[in-house]
Each structure stands twice: as structure tokens, then as C-alpha cells.
Amino acid sequence: MLFGAHLIKKVANEVYLLGNQWSLLKEVKATTTNNIEALADVPADSPWFSGHFPGEPILPGIALVYIVKQAIIEEALKKGTQLQLYSLRRIRFTQPVRPGDTLSISINYEDTGEDILFSFKVINKENVVSSGQITAKKING
Structure with missing residues (x-):
């Protein structure tokens, strides 16, 4: 497991144990076969x-x-699939995100059969604030 993915897994486990107060995700929807769109609110508290x-x-x-x-x-x-995220690549943070911002998340993915490559952009007020790639492996199905 790469350092970045290990860190994400560690933080995700800690956040899960602390509860939903850490979750910023508001809505997730698949818009096409290989695309996920999501919204997140960033409350000041x-x-x-x-x-x-x-x-x-x-x-x-x-x-x-x-x-x-x-x-x-x-x-x-x-979709009844469990994933193990194991690689982060080309992660960029280009602009700060502040309290009160609403974020749009666009994720495109390609399933190669063995791995799934997710390419993402996080957008705030039409500006890309973060982008990168996450690779995952199916652990069932």
C-alpha cells in the first residue's frame, strides 16, 4: 500500500469512529455509466x-x-461492490476551501477488470480546487 493511500485509510477509519460530524458529503449520484457527481457543504463549525x-x-x-x-x-x-483504495496519484490542491463553501465533485472512472481508476475534480465556484487519481480494487463481486 502506498503512503498516501495508507494515510487516507487511517484518517477514514478515525473519522468513522468519531461519527458523522466529520462528513461533508451531501449528495452522491451516478450521472452516466462511468461518472459520479457529488455535492459537499463545508460548514464553519x-x-x-x-x-x-x-x-x-x-x-x-x-x-x-x-x-x-x-x-x-x-x-x-x-451497486453491491466493496472497494479497497490502494493508490493516490497526481493529487493537486490548487485553491483554498473555506467555511461556507459548497463543493461539486466530478469523478470519472474506468474499470479495467482488475483495477478501477478514478479521476476526480473538486470544484468551488467554477474553480478546480483539487484533482487527482485514486486506484481501487474490487474485494467482492
Whole structure:
């Protein structure tokens, strides 16, 4: 497992144990066969802002990747598939996300049979704030 994917898994497990207060995901829907669209709200009282940064709150990059991971997992579970995310590549954070922002997430994916490659963009007010690729493996079905 690569360092980045290991970190995401660790954070995801910790966030799960702490409850839904960490979840920013609002809605997930498949728009076409190989596309997932999602919305996320970023409330000012989100625990993600704790310590990031006093007087100038910015959503940490790990939270953006976690939102994408949540959308991927939720859509897979709707289809009866469980996934193991194991690789993060080309992750970019291009603009800060602040309290009160609403994010649109666009995820395109290709199932090669062995792996699934997810390419994502997180958009705030028509500006891409994060992008990258996540590779996953089916662990059933």
C-alpha cells in the first residue's frame, strides 16, 4: 500500500469512529455509466477546521480527498461492490476551501477488470480546487 493511500485509510477509519460530524458529503449520484457527481457543504463549525488555521480557516487537503473517497465508496455500495483504495496519484490542491463553501465533485472512472481508476475534480465556484487519481480494487463481486 502506498503512503498516501495508507494515510487516507487511517484518517477514514478515525473519522468513522468519531461519527458523522466529520462528513461533508451531501449528495452522491451516478450521472452516466462511468461518472459520479457529488455535492459537499463545508460548514464553519466542521471539526476539520480545528487548528487549520486559527483566524484563517482552510479545509485541509486530506478532507478533500476524504470527500472523494466517501463518494466513490457510497456509489460502489449502491451497486453491491466493496472497494479497497490502494493508490493516490497526481493529487493537486490548487485553491483554498473555506467555511461556507459548497463543493461539486466530478469523478470519472474506468474499470479495467482488475483495477478501477478514478479521476476526480473538486470544484468551488467554477474553480478546480483539487484533482487527482485514486486506484481501487474490487474485494467482492
